[in-house]
Amino acid sequence: MLNIRPATPADAAIIAALVRELADYEKLLDEAKGTAAEFARELESPNPVIHVLIAEWNGEPCGFALYFFNFSTFVARPGLYLEDLFVRPQLRSKGVGRALLRALARIAQARHCGRMEWAVLDWNEPALKFYRTLGARQMKEWIVHRLTPIEIGKLAAES
Numbered sequence: 001m002l003n004i005r006p007a008t009p010a011d012a013a014i015i016a017a018l019v020r021e022l023a024d025y026e027k028l029l030d031e032a033k034g035t036a037a038e039f040a041r042e043l044e045s046p047n048p049v050i051h052v053l054i055a056e057w058n059g060e061p062c063g064f065a066l067y068f069f070n071f072s073t074f075v076a077r078p079g080l081y082l083e084d085l086f087v088r089p090q091l092r093s094k095g096v097g098r099a100l101l102r103a104l105a106r107i108a109q110a111r112h113c114g115r116m117e118w119a120v121l122d123w124n125e126p127a128l129k130f131y132r133t134l135g136a137r138q139m140k141e142w143i144v145h146r147l148t149p150i151e152i153g154k155l156a157a158e159s
Contacts, residue, residue: 004103006051011061012036021086050068063097064086065085067081069081075114078113079113080107081116097130
């Protein structure tokens with residue numbers, strides 16, 4: 001009934017569609033600019049930055065987890081960063097999200113990761129509650145900062 005598998009470049013269109021569904025849920029649809037071609041290009045790369053797991057229910061895509069590896073200087077080990085996790089609303093509470101996270105935990109364990117981390121919107125109480133059931137702790141003392149292309153360009157242009 002439920003299958004979790006690594007995505008291939010052939011999954012790029014479904015990844016792009018699921019990302020748009022996630023963005024719509026998060027009220028950020030205007031920010032979802034990624035195209036199937038861009039996801040395919042990254043997944044086809046000899047050293048892709050992203051990795052994606054696809055969840056299928058009865059053979060139909062129903063969710064995904066997009067992640068990448070970083071490095072913690074404090075624990076001197078790689079970390080797995082979960083950029084996005086999404087399960088279509090009609091299949092929530094059926095174990096799909098937990099199965100995706102379990103698959104990620106196995107990947108993190110195999111890669112000897114010192115951490116698995118992700119960010120959650122502060123208003124998304126269902127997600128916050130779900131993550132607490134896994135034993136995840138909210139890191140209240142860390143504040144995320146972001147530069148977008150305009151700010152990146154300004155900073156890069158400084159002499």
